[in-house]
Amino acid sequence: MPELPEVETVVRHIGPLVSGRSIEGFTAHWHKVTAPETAERFAAQVTGQRIETFVRRGKFILLQLEHGWVHIHLRMTGQLLVADNGQKSNAHIRASFDLSGMRSLLFKDTRKFGRIGYLNDLAILMDKLGPEPLESSFTPHQLANMLHGSRRQVKPLLLDQSFIAGLGNIYVDEALFRARIHPATAARAISTVKAHRLHRAIQEVLTESIRLKGTTFRSFRFGADQSGEFRQSLQIFGRMGEPCPNCGTKISKIRIAQRGTHFCGRCQRKIGAHNS
């Protein structure tokens, strides 16, 4: 599903196609796509404005306008498509922006969880998000301090967008496996050495996935129905029962914080700091 690498892939693909164009109109094809705002009010706020930049923050796609910002969240099944006017329409289109130059930006979302909104001031959104894991300002030392300040289990903590922005179920499982940390470990019990290892694992797994244009596990697509290629590089996610690539032990799948969680019971021991 769209996590940081998938959203980054979408932004890199779509940005050049729409930046500099003007929004000439907006149509909601499903009444809640702009919730809690009404589609009419959203349309009034963005119509006539030029798209200055097209960027990502966490899992949000942000369109900087002349005045204010459009934010788009793909949630689970959202996709952005650019179509030339007159092109045949797709199923599950929930909203469309009419752009200058006879071109449209379409929001496709089978499960209807995705949302589009407008903000005058981006701070309202930014304040709810933790650090960007790939920014150089995000340091191993900082992550260690953050972990040591929490009593929560490490997996739900990493999924919390106010703790760190952009990670979802797939990359949390992958990063914890690569760092050899059990997903149910109390965050404050993670040694500084392991915290630094986790920092490296997070950056490596995200960077590598962006390079391969994300993970297509079920539905993620970008552009003209293209898939990401990182799925082949997944070491633990979706591999329950398969041998651990590190030690050969069967990969386990359990439920932590209501989320399917994959790990190796041998490589990722919950207690004890002796397994490196």
Added chain:
DNA sequence: TCGAATGTTGCGAA
């Protein structure tokens, strides 16, 4: 046939 599982966020409640 049908209930369970899927996965992200936000909400209220414990």
Added chain:
DNA sequence: TTTCGCAACATTCG
């Protein structure tokens, strides 16, 4: 502060 369960949805799986 943190955890828990649910709701928002459609589709696929067993």
